[in-house]
Amino acid sequence: VLAHVAGLGTVRTDSDVRSTIGRERHLIDVIPSLPQVPAGPQELSRADAVGDLYRQHATGLVRLALVLVGDQPSAEDVVQEAFLGLYRNWSGVDNYGRVASYLRVAVVNGSRGVLRARRRAWLRPVRHDPPVWSAEAAAMAAEERRAVLAAVARLPQRQREVLALRYYAELSDAEIASVLGVSRGTVASTASRALGVLGSHFKEEP
Amino acid sequence: VKGLEDQLREAYREAADTVRPHAIGDLDLDPGWRAEDTSRAARRRRRGRVLMPVAAAASVAAVVAATAVVVPWLDRGAPAHEGRARHAPVVASGLAALPQYTVLNNGNNLEVVVTATGAVAGRLSAPIGQAFAAITGTAGNRTFLAAADLNPQTSCQALFYQFSLSADGQPSALTRLPVRPLPALPTALATSADGSQLAYSVTKCASGASGQTGSGQPSGSIGLINLATGRITRQWSYTLGEDYTTDLSMSADGSLLGYSNFMNASLRVGRVLAASTPSGPDQGSSRIVIRNPNMTALSTSGSLMYAITGARDQILAAYATASGQQVKVLHRWPAAAQPGPLVIDPAGGYALLPVTATPARRTLSPFIKGRHCLAVTVHNTLMCQQTTPLHTRFISVNLATGTLTTLPFSQTGPVGWGMVAW
Numbered sequence: 243v244l245a246h247v248a249g250l251g252t253v254r255t256d257s258d259v260r261s262t263i264g265r266e267r268h269l270i271d272v273i274p275s276l277p278q279v280p281a282g283p284q285e286l287s288r289a290d291a292v293g294d295l296y297r298q299h300a301t302g303l304v305r306l307a308l309v310l311v312g313d314q315p316s317a318e319d320v321v322q323e324a325f326l327g328l329y330r331n332w333s334g335v336d337n338y339g340r341v342a343s344y345l346r347v348a349v350v351n352g353s354r355g356v357l358r359a360r361r362r363a364w365l366r367p368v369r370h371d372p373p374v375w376s377a378e379a380a381a382m383a384a385e386e387r388r389a390v391l392a393a394v395a396r397l398p399q400r401q402r403e404v405l406a407l408r409y410y411a412e413l414s415d416a417e418i419a420s421v422l423g424v425s426r427g428t429v430a431s432t433a434s435r436a437l438g439v440l441g442s443h444f445k446e447e448p
Numbered sequence: 449v450k451g452l453e454d455q456l457r458e459a460y461r462e463a464a465d466t467v468r469p470h471a472i473g474d475l476d477l478d479p480g481w482r483a484e485d486t487s488r489a490a491r492r493r494r495r496g497r498v499l500m501p502v503a504a505a506a507s508v509a510a511v512v513a514a515t516a517v518v519v520p521w522l523d524r525g526a527p528a529h530e531g532r533a534r535h536a537p538v539v540a541s542g543l544a545a546l547p548q549y550t551v552l553n554n555g556n557n558l559e560v561v562v563t564a565t566g567a568v569a570g571r572l573s574a575p576i577g578q579a580f581a582a583i584t585g586t587a588g589n590r591t592f593l594a595a596a597d598l599n600p601q602t603s604c605q606a607l608f609y610q611f612s613l614s615a616d617g618q619p620s621a622l623t624r625l626p627v628r629p630l631p632a633l634p635t636a637l638a639t640s641a642d643g644s645q646l647a648y649s650v651t652k653c654a655s656g657a658s659g660q661t662g663s664g665q666p667s668g669s670i671g672l673i674n675l676a677t678g679r680i681t682r683q684w685s686y687t688l689g690e691d692y693t694t695d696l697s698m699s700a701d702g703s704l705l706g707y708s709n710f711m712n713a714s715l716r717v718g719r720v721l722a723a724s725t726p727s728g729p730d731q732g733s734s735r736i737v738i739r740n741p742n743m744t745a746l747s748t749s750g751s752l753m754y755a756i757t758g759a760r761d762q763i764l765a766a767y768a769t770a771s772g773q774q775v776k777v778l779h780r781w782p783a784a785a786q787p788g789p790l791v792i793d794p795a796g797g798y799a800l801l802p803v804t805a806t807p808a809r810r811t812l813s814p815f816i817k818g819r820h821c822l823a824v825t826v827h828n829t830l831m832c833q834q835t836t837p838l839h840t841r842f843i844s845v846n847l848a849t850g851t852l853t854t855l856p857f858s859q860t861g862p863v864g865w866g867m868v869a870w
Contacts, residue, residue: 305467309460388459409456410457410461
């Protein structure tokens with residue numbers, strides 16, 4: 243239903259939302275699957291409903307976007323756009339559980355767009371704050387952890403996404419596959435390659 | 449690999465912790481035009497940097513026009529409901545009945561303002577490395593309690609303080625309350641009239657003592673502290689993950705708590721919770737009074753819950769806490785005004801409400817000159833962008849009549865939780 247939301251042609255929705263939500267509670271907490279948008283006198287307006295969802299999920303989604311793009315202002319932009327997409331296409335929503343799934347996918351896709359725009363710097367410079375793991379940002383106290391994320395940032399895009407979804411969002415490989423639109427085997431091999439690179443970087447045998 | 453995986457988890461968690469829930473901007477569902485580099489990220493980057501000293505006559509005109517539309521509303525009464533007469537503007541003498549001092553919180557310091565004149569009577573800085581997150585006042589308008597948090601990027605602690613005002617409004621030094629620091633971020637504070645009971649709401653930091661936020665575990669709680677002993681006597685954990693309230697209130701005798709939070713993903717509710725209820729999940733311990741409130745506050749007696757509802761027109765009304773029935777509509781706000789936390793006068797006669805008027809937030813002009821003009825490129829054309837500065841004004845509402853009074857002070861920036869106390 244939400245596959246074409248906000249012009250995100252690559253958005254994919256989970257077929258099994260319940261299992262997905264079960265694993266992502268620290269990003270998007272328990273969202274009961276309602277059969278449909280409440281109707282009648284208590285019916286929420288579109289702005290009310292999206293605003294409520296934003297108030298409840300913005301923190302988790304901004305955090306997910308932040309580990310993907312590096313800085314909070316960009317992460318907030320990504321999440322803002324995800325919710326705007328949801329708002330514009332609210333009429334297509336028939337299940338709140340799918341909303342959670344959509345938002346997560348939209349954030350991953352939006353983060354990808356941000357990073358893509360930065361790579362086109364030769365065309366039009368895109369200024370952004372330094373990533374939180376940089377010494378310049380001075381946002382993370384532990385140097386070791388900064389080094390880990392700095393090493394992750396040098397990995398290819400898909401490897402970064404797989405690592406973030408697996409080790410931050412704690413999604414299963416099947417769920418990551420659904421979010422990224424790839425096979426489970428691809429997720430497993432991508433994660434393995436990423437860990438291998440990181441392991442060799444930190445002198446650890448994978 | 450196991451070690452590396454753990455390192456990744458810890459690193460991601462620490463990075464995620466740098467996002468403070470209350471530092472996330474509001475959702476803007478009407479972004480208007482979206483030109484190049486006008487994103488929230490760009491706006492933040494510009495913050496603190498030198499603005500190009502150029503003016504935009506058209507932008508200024510737009511701002512003035514927008515302000516002219518919104519601000520007058522703040523200065524006049526509005527019909528509470530159909531058939532009700534408009535309230536006449538209230539003269540300054542009406543301010544005399546309000547609490548003498550209003551305490552404003554901008555995070556780094558607290559500002560004591562004379563309510564009737566807007567004069568600043570005193571200031572109190574947050575302890576080094578801390579930021580004030582919430583404040584609340586006791587009866588008499590002289591003793592205030594505050595919650596502060598340590599920088600969650602390096603630590604995660606909620607600390608509680610008390611201070612008092614002299615007759616001329618000078619604040620005393622901050623005194624740490626005899627309460628152990630909590631490994632969490634404070635989101636709201638309320639106290640009984642005599643200041644013997646302090647209720648707080650906290651949300652846990654992702655890397656706090658309890659481990660990562662969520663994972664099926666409650667992410668925060670409402671607690672009750674007996675200030676005579678410094679002991680936490682009750683703790684009601686939020687039932688939903690990443691849920692917390694920002695509008696905690698308490699009846700004068702400390703027997704009832706009022707707050708709003710989510711019942712599920714889509715429904716926000718206003719609740720009352722008896723302070724005598726044993727600790728446990730909040731949903732099972734409290735009772736729903738109203739559905740879909742934006743903001744709530746208990747009356748001093750606890751028999752009424754005042755709530756602001758609605759998305760476009762926002763309505764302030766009183767509801768019976770016993771039945772949930774609407775008792776009285778007090779006021780109606782137009783769409784352009786965004787109300788903030790509702791503070792009830794400890795004497796019970798008035799409500800204090802910060803309101804941010806949000807007219808045209810960004811304007812573009814081809815006239816690249818003047819102050820506060822940021823040059824941006826739109827379709828390869830240099831334009832002047834001016835962002836209307838958000839301004840929060842403070843109003844009082846007579847809870848008996850609904851009469852509105854604009855208070856003679858304001859703050860730059862949008863409304864925020866814990867920003868004001870009586």
